[in-house]
Amino acid sequence: MDNTRTTSKIQELTYELKIKDVMIKNIKTVNSEMSICSLGDFLKKNRITGVPVVNEDELVGLISIEDFINCIKNQDKDAIINDKMTTNIETLYEDEPLVHAITKFDKSGFGRFPIISRKNKKLVGIITKSDIIRGILKKLETAYHDEEERRYRASHIFNDIVADEVFFKFQYDVEAKNFDKAGEAATGLKKTLYRLGLSPEIVRRAAISTYEAEINIVSYTDGGKITAYLEPHQIRIVITDIGPGIPDVEKAMKPGFSNAPGWIRELGFGAGMGLPNIKKFTDKMTLRSTVAKGTRLVIIIKLSDYRNGD
Amino acid sequence: MVNLKDIVQKLDLKVVSGDIDREVSGGYSSDLLSDVIANAQKDNIWITLQTHINIVAVANLQELAGIILVNGRQPEEITLKKAEQENIPLLLTELSTFEIVGKLYELGIHGNKG
Numbered sequence: 001m002d003n004t005r006t007t008s009k010i011q012e013l014t015y016e017l018k019i020k021d022v023m024i025k026n027i028k029t030v031n032s033e034m035s036i037c038s039l040g041d042f043l044k045k046n047r048i049t050g051v052p053v054v055n056e057d058e059l060v061g062l063i064s065i066e067d068f069i070n071c072i073k074n075q076d077k078d079a080i081i082n083d084k085m086t087t088n089i090e091t092l093y094e095d096e097p098l099v100h101a102i103t104k105f106d107k108s109g110f111g112r113f114p115i116i117s118r119k120n121k122k123l124v125g126i127i128t129k130s131d132i133i134r135g136i137l138k139k140l141e142t143a144y145h146d147e148e149e150r151r152y153r154a155s156h157i158f159n160d161i162v163a164d165e166v167f168f169k170f171q172y173d174v175e176a177k178n179f180d181k182a183g184e185a186a187t188g189l190k191k192t193l194y195r196l197g198l199s200p201e202i203v204r205r206a207a208i209s210t211y212e213a214e215i216n217i218v219s220y221t222d223g224g225k226i227t228a229y230l231e232p233h234q235i236r237i238v239i240t241d242i243g244p245g246i247p248d249v250e251k252a253m254k255p256g257f258s259n260a261p262g263w264i265r266e267l268g269f270g271a272g273m274g275l276p277n278i279k280k281f282t283d284k285m286t287l288r289s290t291v292a293k294g295t296r297l298v299i300i301i302k303l304s305d306y307r308n309g310d
Numbered sequence: 311m312v313n314l315k316d317i318v319q320k321l322d323l324k325v326v327s328g329d330i331d332r333e334v335s336g337g338y339s340s341d342l343l344s345d346v347i348a349n350a351q352k353d354n355i356w357i358t359l360q361t362h363i364n365i366v367a368v369a370n371l372q373e374l375a376g377i378i379l380v381n382g383r384q385p386e387e388i389t390l391k392k393a394e395q396e397n398i399p400l401l402l403t404e405l406s407t408f409e410i411v412g413k414l415y416e417l418g419i420h421g422n423k424g
Contacts, residue, residue, distance in 0.1 A: 180388055183367030187396075190371065207371050208347055215343075215364075268360040273344035280348065 011099075013139050019101055020094040022135025023115050023125035029054040032061065032082040036071045039063060039081060052114045052123055053085050059114055059123045061085035093118045094125060098135065101127055155197020158232045168196075168230040174214055174241075176223040179267060185226045186211035189237075196230065198303070205281040206235050206301050212274040213239040213297055219264050220244065221294070234283075235301045245291035253279070253287075311335060312418055314375055317355070318401060321413055323378065327390055328399030334375045337419045339407055343368050350374060351422050355414070357407050361385045366392040375399070380407045 028046050030039065032053050043049065043065055050064035063085040071079055091114050092101055104113060115125040158166065170192055172185030190207035194200075210226060217224040221243025229236045246252045253275050260270025279285055282299040289295040311333040317323070318330050335353035340346050341360050350356055350372050357378045358365060366389060369377055376399030379385060385393065385400050393400045403410050 180363050183364055183371075187367060187370055204352075204371070204373070211367065211371050212344065212347065267362055267364070268341050268343045268358075269364075271342035271344040273342070273348055277344055277348050 009140075009143075010136060013136050014099040014102060015097050017098040017135055017139060018094070019092055019096050019098055019115055019127060020125065022098060022131050023094065023127040024131060025125045027052065027123070027126050029123070030063065030081060031055060032080070032085065034081045036068060036079045036081065036084065037077060040068050040072075043068065050112050052126060053081055054123060057122065059089070059091070059116065061087045062089050062112070062114065064111060089114060091116045092127070098132060101132060105129055105132075151197060154195065157196060166232065169227060170230070171225060171227045172214075173225050174217040174223060176221055177218060179218060182215055182218040183211055185214045189226075189228055193230070193235070198235075202235070202301060202303060206237065209278045209281045209299055209301070210237055210239075212277045213237070213299070215269055216274050217241045217243075219260060219269055224294070232303075234303055237299045237301075239297040239299070240294060242294050245293055245295055246287070246289040247291055249287055249289055314355070314399060317414070317417060317419070320417060321403065321410065323401040323403050326385065326400045326402060327393040328376065328397050330376065330399050330401075332375055332399075334419060336422050337411065337414050338422065339411055347372060349422070354422070355419060357410055357414075359383055359407065361389060363389045363392050365389065366396055366398050369393075369398045370396050376401055378403060378410060380405060380410055 028042075028048065029052050030042060032055055034042070043051065050062060052059055053061040053063055063081050067084045067086075071077065071084060090104065090108060090110065092104065094115050094117055101113065112126055112128045114123055115127055116122060117124045153160065170189060172188055174185055175181055186207050189210050190203055193203045193206055206228070210228070214226060217239065221241035224239065224241030224243070227238045229238070251257055254272070255276040256272040258270045258272035264270045275287070278297075278299060283302045284300040286298045287295065314330045314332050314334050317334065318325055333353060334355050335351060337355045337357065338346060338350035339357040340349070341358050343360070343364060346356060346358075346368050352373045353375045354372070355376050355378060356369060356374050357380060359380050361379060361383050363386065365377055368374075378401045380403055382402070382404045384402070390400065405413070
């Protein structure tokens with residue numbers, strides 16, 4: 001599936017890119033009177049394998065390293081370019097889409113095409129297969145950078161917002177006694193915070209403490225909700241429930257203390273570690289509870305590195 | 311670091327979900343979820359007899375490398391579905407916790423403190 005997407009993206013680029021975007025503009029040319037021996041030196045010096053032949057601004061042919069090798073093989077050292085160059089050359093216009101060049105390469109078997117201007121038919125560049133590859137890769141790289149930039153912006157989202165007070169609110173409803181759904185708020189929040197580009201450590205701490213609070217709502221109350229506020233400097237998570245309340249908050253905070261009935265303990269909950277865990281993973285927690293009414297827990301995780309990026 | 315694929319092969323674990331080509335940083339064994347949350351570490355392999363859906367949530371939150379279910383226990387259907395969805399490796403063994411932990415130790419999987 002990914003493969004077809006990449007293919008179509010490249011195909012798209014071959015239509016989007018013009019020949020002039022990828023061709024070599026700063027081209028070397030030779031005169032048809034040049035000797036084949038000098039051509040060898042010329043190609044070597046410029047590290048190219050072929051060159052357009054131009055006489056007084058007019059493109060008259062193409063000569064390649066292959067022609068040079070044939071001359072040497074035939075011991076035809078005194079020849080000049082004019083005797084050996086290809087004159088039935090095919091050219092492309094600079095404003096044609098790249099796909100035309102690709103098709104032409106496929107059909108002709110030539111290694112390079114001179115590119116001419118549509119206006120005055122003058123030589124403006126040259127294109128080889130490797131120029132096409134380089135051009136496409138460069139374009140793909142730009143697209144990739146744009147995507148990276150978008151991700152960066154997500155993690156620096158507050159920098160772009162102008163307001164006196166700003167926060168993002170994510171709210172999750174938690175059902176009572178439904179252990180099959182328990183954990184969905186925490187995993188939902190985790191995915192959301194990751195997407196916004198927060199550091200993995202912060203996300204983990206937020207998700208774990210939310211999970212513990214969520215399990216408490218599921219286990220002991222008649223339901224509740226979890227509301228996370230992402231603020232420029234902190235994540236504030238407010239957990240409220242309709243429930244029996246906690247008679248002795250201090251006792252509930254002690255590791256190992258639990259009111260959990262047997263069936264909950266059998267599921268692996270009720271270890272008496274929920275609230276202590278929340279405390280461990282957060283920077284601040286405030287627990288307020290009224291018996292027979294409910295409990296409100298506020299936890300805060302500081303984002304020392306968020307607003308200004310790294 | 312030991313690759314989970316090697317562990318699966320050497321201990322003859324049955325893979326029922328997840329991609330097992332990942333590194334394991336160590337191990338933790340407990341049947342209390344909050345205890346795992348408090349003490350397991352990222353990329354740990356977790357050995358437990360719990361089979362209900364919340365083990366997947368815990369593994370997901372703690373970014374564990376996988377869960378080994380002991381004593382021939384089978385995951386509940388909903389657990390399996392969730393594990394597949396979240397790409398958490400669930401691995402089954404007939405052995406008890408004590409035996410499988412011993413074998414893991416022999417393979418170089420240690421606890422987070424030792």
